Amino acid sequence: MMRSNRMALLIAALMIAASIGAVVARPVMNAANxxxxxxxxxxxxxxxxxxxxxxxxxxxxxxxxxxxxxxKLYSQLVTRTxxxxxxxxxxxxxxxxxxxxxxxxxxxxELCYPSSGFILHRREAMQLTTQYGEIPVRRLFTSKGQRVExxxxxxxxxxxxxxxxxxxxxxxRYTLSGRVPDGLLFRVSSIDPDQARANKLQDQFxxxxxxxxxxxxxxxxxxxxxx
Amino acid sequence: MSAVLDTKxxxxxxxxDWLPVVAGLLLLxxxxxxxxxxxxxxxxxxxxxxxxxxxxxxxxWDKRQPLLDAPTRTAPIPGLAVLVFGLFLYxxxxxxxxTLFEVGSLIPILAGVLLAMRGWPGLRALWFxxxxxxxxxxxxxxxxxxxxxxxxxxxxxxxxxxxYALGYPVAHEGVILNIGQYxxxxxxxxxxLNSMFSLSALGLLYLYLKRYKSRLHNAxxxxxxxxxxxxxxxxxxxxxxxxxxxFGDAAGQGFVHRFSGMVLFISALIVMLVxxxxxxxxxxxxxMVR
Numbered sequence: 380m381m382r383s384n385r386m387a388l389l390i391a392a393l394m395i396a397a398s399i400g401a402v403v404a405r406p407v408m409n410a411a412n413x414x415x416x417x418x419x420x421x422x423x424x425x426x427x428x429x430x431x432x433x434x435x436x437x438x439x440x441x442x443x444x445x446x447x448x449x450x451k452l453y454s455q456l457v458t459r460t461x462x463x464x465x466x467x468x469x470x471x472x473x474x475x476x477x478x479x480x481x482x483x484x485x486x487x488x489e490l491c492y493p494s495s496g497f498i499l500h501r502r503e504a505m506q507l508t509t510q511y512g513e514i515p516v517r518r519l520f521t522s523k524g525q526r527v528e529x530x531x532x533x534x535x536x537x538x539x540x541x542x543x544x545x546x547x548x549x550x551x552r553y554t555l556s557g558r559v560p561d562g563l564l565f566r567v568s569s570i571d572p573d574q575a576r577a578n579k580l581q582d583q584f585x586x587x588x589x590x591x592x593x594x595x596x597x598x599x600x601x602x603x604x605x606x
Numbered sequence: 607m608s609a610v611l612d613t614k615x616x617x618x619x620x621x622x623d624w625l626p627v628v629a630g631l632l633l634l635x636x637x638x639x640x641x642x643x644x645x646x647x648x649x650x651x652x653x654x655x656x657x658x659x660x661x662x663x664x665x666x667w668d669k670r671q672p673l674l675d676a677p678t679r680t681a682p683i684p685g686l687a688v689l690v691f692g693l694f695l696y697x698x699x700x701x702x703x704x705t706l707f708e709v710g711s712l713i714p715i716l717a718g719v720l721l722a723m724r725g726w727p728g729l730r731a732l733w734f735x736x737x738x739x740x741x742x743x744x745x746x747x748x749x750x751x752x753x754x755x756x757x758x759x760x761x762x763x764x765x766x767x768x769x770y771a772l773g774y775p776v777a778h779e780g781v782i783l784n785i786g787q788y789x790x791x792x793x794x795x796x797x798x799l800n801s802m803f804s805l806s807a808l809g810l811l812y813l814y815l816k817r818y819k820s821r822l823h824n825a826x827x828x829x830x831x832x833x834x835x836x837x838x839x840x841x842x843x844x845x846x847x848x849x850x851x852x853f854g855d856a857a858g859q860g861f862v863h864r865f866s867g868m869v870l871f872i873s874a875l876i877v878m879l880v881x882x883x884x885x886x887x888x889x890x891x892x893x894m895v896r
Contacts (some may be wrong), residue, residue, distance in 0.1 A: 383723065386723060387623045388626050390630060395630060400697040
């Protein structure tokens with residue numbers, strides 16, 4: 380009987396230690412970038428290079444269900460349509476979430492597009508060249524009925540743009556150092572059956588956008604710049 | 607005579623040796639369950655959480671006798687090893703907000719405690735309770751994400767085909783159903799993942815309580831749980847589509863929407879019970895022939 384009591388006390392002691400350990404090991408929220416407060420809406424200029432936000436835009440009907448999910452996943456979301464002098468339209472969608480762990484993480488467009496009824500025809504990984512460095516982007520070639528929509532997107536987690544399994548690696552690195560990684564999903568797309576033209580203009584759009592923002596914001600958007 | 611007298615005091619004393627352990631468990635998991643009660647259980651997709659917790663507590667209560675009895679031979683070394691592993695999971699899960707680890711750690715922690723306090727017989731007495739803890743863990747996001755979309759697409763495609771065969775003007779693109787002038791989005795909640803989860807939990811509990819001898823009987827019920835839940839969900843989606851088509855959008859999204867989930871879950875449960883009743887008569891007859 381004595382032995383059983385002693386065992387119980389040992390177990391309780393271990394549990395108390397674990398309980399304290401869990402409190403001590405809790406990371407400080409967003410220790411990564413203390414100046415993390417920024418407004419995406421104000422950060423992305425409405426007019427830059429050849430591009431200007433289209434005011435009378437086509438109304439996108441967002442389903443309420445989608446919206447609650449988005450509100451849950453992203454703390455900030457900007458969706459805009461830009462048009463250049465030739466009347467070419469590019470749709471921009473930037474989503475920012477301050478906590479990318481587990482189920483709070485960004486959903487990749489590979490999932491979003493098919494769930495809205497799009498067919499995903501092709502998926503390519505490539506480097507988008509800018510004057511500040513290369514961004515590892517993905518290009519998707521999607522369509523829904525007559526609407527052909529090439530997409531270029533990237534995902535920044537913490538301090539860099541990641542693709543595929545690198546995302547988990549960066550998340551792990553942050554977790555191990557007791558920080559919470561934030562994340563930003565940058566997506567441009569155009570309704571254009573000519574994929575080569577679409578990608579060329581999307582690249583130009585990205586380049587001009589990155590040139591028109593401050594270096595801090597460039598880092599936030601693309602992970603590019605000195606660390 | 608003396609043996610009878612001996613067991614009584616030792617039994618109550620053996621009950622007391624659990625007090626520090628219970629206190630330790632409360633210290634670890636009260637914050638966890640408080641967080642879950644205020645964050646995830648209030649959402650529809652985890653509403654089953656408190657019920658599972660209540661079932662778990664009942665399962666322990668049901669097996670209290672082997673726990674209260676004085677230990678005969680404990681297994682301290684494996685017990686402490688499993689416990690320490692569980693506590694490690696808990697620390698990682700609780701501090702990094704990985705619910706999978708935080709709640710999942712209950713399994714090794716309780717298993718370790720049982721081994722250290724009551725040995726292998728103690729663990730064996732509560733194996734089902736330990737297994738049932740799985741249902742307390744919220745499904746991790748990556749599994750939900752991986753399963754929701756294919757389920758939704760299948761549900762939409764099958765519902766559209768059935769409705770088309772019934773002569774309705776219906777078409778589907780991905781998870782969007784077009785019927786008449788309405789465009790309906792098959793939402794995440796309509797994937798049926800939750801009803802599959804709940805029905806399989808209830809089915810397992812039912813089988814555990816029934817204690818059928820026949821392996822085949824158990825296996826047939828187990829194998830039927832998910833298909834029943836899947837079909838029930840398709841029926842539910844079809845009913846909602848038809849209500850919207852015939853009575854308008856307000857009807858389809860209102861009371862009927864919430865109510866349909868409940869009705870279909872109960873119907874699925876009844877289908878399972880009927881199947882069990884049929885199997886039970888069949889297996890009983892087989893036993894009598896033998």
